[in-house]
Amino acid sequence: MRPISLEADLHLPRERGLSSGGRVQIRLEKESGVVGICGPSGAGKSTLIRILAGLLPRGTGVIRVDGVAWLDSDRGVDLAFEQRAVSCLPQGTGLFSHMTVRENLLFAHSLSERPDKGRGSLDWFSLSGIFPHWTGSRRRPLPERLLLLVERFGIGDLLEKGPGALSGGQTMKVALVRSFLKETRLYLLDEPLTGIDPEGRGRLTQEIAALLRERRAMALWVTHTPGELSPVADKMVALPLEEEAPGRIEEEGPPVGFDLPFEREMTEWRR
């Protein structure tokens, strides 16, 4: 399978409490793997992920994936999220609290299997959405593809629970399964290990990396602890805060832009 290429030259918008602005250049061509993104709070990690996904309409610059322009602000191109071949797990993602874990996954699965036509079909209008326990959707079996992911991430015993009964780590695992239901070659993961206990982090990291290899997919993975990505990341970059020194994420050349306080983690990673 041909490698996936991602090129971007972006000016991150300044957002109070989210991003201090600055320029980010990305040039990657990989068959699969993980590219870690770290940096101090406010460096624009989450903003970068959201602009790449097309969830933040205030990005300026260029994004090309496999030669297709997703964003080219000079030419007025800015594809919506739905038009970009990407799966995204934004920070602080919650589950739908009116659905059990099973229903959350089935809802995501139905949308990944059959594109939602919205007004064009009557699928959106069904009582199962509002009163799932009246319509039997709480007992529907999981399709094969979903079942495999559920077993892989070890959430089989959570299916009948409501999101309120889950810990932060369990919620994140369900959210990861939901995100990986979409089969694509680019995954944008914003701190996907949030809430996972220290013992489980390594195992989950390896599981995600293996899944990416199988799908020949690449993940841009935002983390606050670069050390935990060391076994799987091919490249790690820290977004700097200074506007004059753009953050560079490139396939070739040494990692650039590491600043304190990440020195300790990076030393650990290099070792």
Added chain:
Amino acid sequence: MIHSALSITVALSLSTATILSLLALPLAGWIVFSGSRTSAVWEALLTLTLVLPPAVLGYLLLVAFSPESPPGAFLAKLLGHPLPFSFAGLLLASLIYSLPFAVGPVAQSFRQVPKGTLEMARILGARPLTVFWKVVVPLSLPGIATGWILGFAHTVGEFGVVMMVGGNIPGETRTLSLKAYDDLLSADGRGGWEAIMPLLLFSFGALLALNLVRRRGASHAPNLPRS
């Protein structure tokens, strides 16, 4: 006599609350999610009846419903009879009068659905109508129930508007509140309790139902991941 006032009040309140709850979904959805610059103006217009004196609103509606006015003439032709002093007129007036009580809680519930939840539904591939029906509406059920209860309770207790538009005709447009008023003004003034007691029971029941919905709503609040 109390039976007809009671049945008219119950029929009017049930119809008003149910129709308003159905109307509140698209109205509140448009106000909260359309992003239209005029939505604030429309929201102010919809809530105008909260601040207008009921008798003034009743008078305005009476004028608007009169067969001499274009909308009144149109509706009279549609229904086969003039709107004033009829149950249909009473129902339409109640719908307009109680509209903010049904739309307000629904809009408030819609606003409380976390933006991240809406975004996640979109990320998973849901189109706006699917997000609305399968995510926003189920998460807003306590607000929708609150809107129904408030619409019902407000209609049970309305006086000025039903007096002006309904005309207080026994067996046709006389509600419990109008009967209580009539009875209290009667010679002995003791018959009022016959209508006051059901009004008290309805009010207590509505407040009790509101509290139960609020408690249930609190226990089903949207969950964000615990870190």
